[in-house]
Amino acid sequence: MAVRDFEAAARATLDPVHADFIAGGAHDEITVRANEAAFRRLRLLPRVLRGSAERELGVELPGARARMPVLLSPTAFHRLLVPEGEVAAARAAASAGALMIASMASTVAIGEVAEAARKAAPDGEQPALWFQLYIQPDLEITEALVRRAADAGCQALVVTVDSPVHGTHERNRRNGFHDLPPGLRCENLVDLRDGESGHVRQIVMSPEISWTQVDWLRRITDLPVLLKGVLHPEDARLAVRHGVDGLLLSNHGGRQLDTVPATLELLPEIAAAVGGRIPVILDGGVRRGTDVVKALALGASAVGIGRPVMWALADGGEAGVGRLLELLRDEVDDALALCGATGVRDVGPELVRPPAPPGRVPGSWDGGPV
Ligand SMILES: Cc1cc2nc3c(=O)[nH]c(=O)nc-3n(C[C@H](O)[C@H](O)[C@H](O)COP(=O)(O)O)c2cc1C
Numbered sequence: 001m002a003v004r005d006f007e008a009a010a011r012a013t014l015d016p017v018h019a020d021f022i023a024g025g026a027h028d029e030i031t032v033r034a035n036e037a038a039f040r041r042l043r044l045l046p047r048v049l050r051g052s053a054e055r056e057l058g059v060e061l062p063g064a065r066a067r068m069p070v071l072l073s074p075t076a077f078h079r080l081l082v083p084e085g086e087v088a089a090a091r092a093a094a095s096a097g098a099l100m101i102a103s104m105a106s107t108v109a110i111g112e113v114a115e116a117a118r119k120a121a122p123d124g125e126q127p128a129l130w131f132q133l134y135i136q137p138d139l140e141i142t143e144a145l146v147r148r149a150a151d152a153g154c155q156a157l158v159v160t161v162d163s164p165v166h167g168t169h170e171r172n173r174r175n176g177f178h179d180l181p182p183g184l185r186c187e188n189l190v191d192l193r194d195g196e197s198g199h200v201r202q203i204v205m206s207p208e209i210s211w212t213q214v215d216w217l218r219r220i221t222d223l224p225v226l227l228k229g230v231l232h233p234e235d236a237r238l239a240v241r242h243g244v245d246g247l248l249l250s251n252h253g254g255r256q257l258d259t260v261p262a263t264l265e266l267l268p269e270i271a272a273a274v275g276g277r278i279p280v281i282l283d284g285g286v287r288r289g290t291d292v293v294k295a296l297a298l299g300a301s302a303v304g305i306g307r308p309v310m311w312a313l314a315d316g317g318e319a320g321v322g323r324l325l326e327l328l329r330d331e332v333d334d335a336l337a338l339c340g341a342t343g344v345r346d347v348g349p350e351l352v353r354p355p356a357p358p359g360r361v362p363g364s365w366d367g368g369p370v
């Protein structure tokens with residue numbers, strides 16, 4: 001079985017409206033396709049006669065350590081797919097030692113997700129769990145959400161900044177899919193203020209959110225703050241200047257502005273802009289162990305996966321996500337061995353062709369304090 005096979009397996013039983021919600025992107029879905037195509041275009045160029053019996057796959061990330069360089073990007077509404085929802089994904093991630101970024105739009109409350117992760121992690125291991133946040137124009141609401149995430153034990157906040165407005169998903173429009181079905185709610189939003197019911201419409205996307213609110217967020221919490229959805233190198237430089245602890249280089253899986261470049265295409269430029277001062281995590285189109293190695297080679301500290309987790313969850317719940325993570329772990333290990341690499345940190349730009357453009361050779365974060 002390969003990562004892409006989970007989609008067909010899931011579609012065998014999934015409501016086609018929900019399958020469209022997962023697969024879909026903005027407008028013509030040009031960026032959705034570009035993300036995977038960029039990985040197909042780039043080639044690996046292995047070294048020989050310099051490997052090791054075992055590869056080190058572990059990564060240090062702000063506030064957390066993971067046993068593999070593939071993390072679960074935040075995805076909303078897991079209970080659309082299986083009754084346990086985010087709890088199933090969290091258990092699988094914690095068992096595999098993969099970091100999970102829980103979505104603010106989760107259908108299970110963050111406290112419950114964190115508790116499930118703690119119970120599933122091997123003895124003595126703290127599960128790696130971050131919380132994704134859309135900063136709300138109402139800062140009291142935002143602060144209450146941050147408190148919920150911190151109280152649950154999340155080790156960092158991932159602020160999604162690519163959504164000044166909702167993306168236009170034509171598939172959802174055609175299908176009339178706008179709301180969660182009765183019985184499901186965004187549990188993190190329930191009772192943030194008297195009488196709030198956890199309706200999706202409570203999430204406000206505001207084009208007026210700016211660096212001012214990012215600075216404010218850094219002041220009200222000790223948790224590391226990462227930004228998800230920075231694509232322009234100028235914004236990456238600004239993020240460093242504002243003291244942000246990491247970037248998630250993401251185009252939201254092609255679900256926000258259509259026709260933006262593939263994240264892999266932007267990676268050398270973004271890595272050069274941050275110059276190794278903070279970690280860069282890439283998501284979008286990662287479907288193979290070789291994709292993971294390519295992203296690491298161009299300066300990513302780790303990669304995220306979105307849709308594959310949703311398909312695996314729909315196909316087999318916790319066990320499905322477990323199989324997905326094991327498969328990717330084995331593929332990454334295999335690709336590293338074939339590249340003559342002793343581990344994740346032994347991968348550099350010399351392993352890919354065509355090479356990164358001159359002057360844009362990435363620096364990589366050394367895993368130290370940010
Ligand atoms: C069904 C679905 C729901 C998503 N929900 C969120 C979300 O709640 N918050 C967020 O920041 N990103 C969300 N994303 C974007 C993912 O975090 C991620 O950037 C993207 O899926 C990565 O691309 P991939 O699906 O090709 O792996 C969602 C993506 C999908 C497919």
Ligand SMILES: CC(C)CC(=O)C(=O)O
Pocket residue numbers: 076105200203252255
């Ligand atoms: C707007 C969120 C509820 C979900 C999301 O980010 C997405 O579907 O891409």
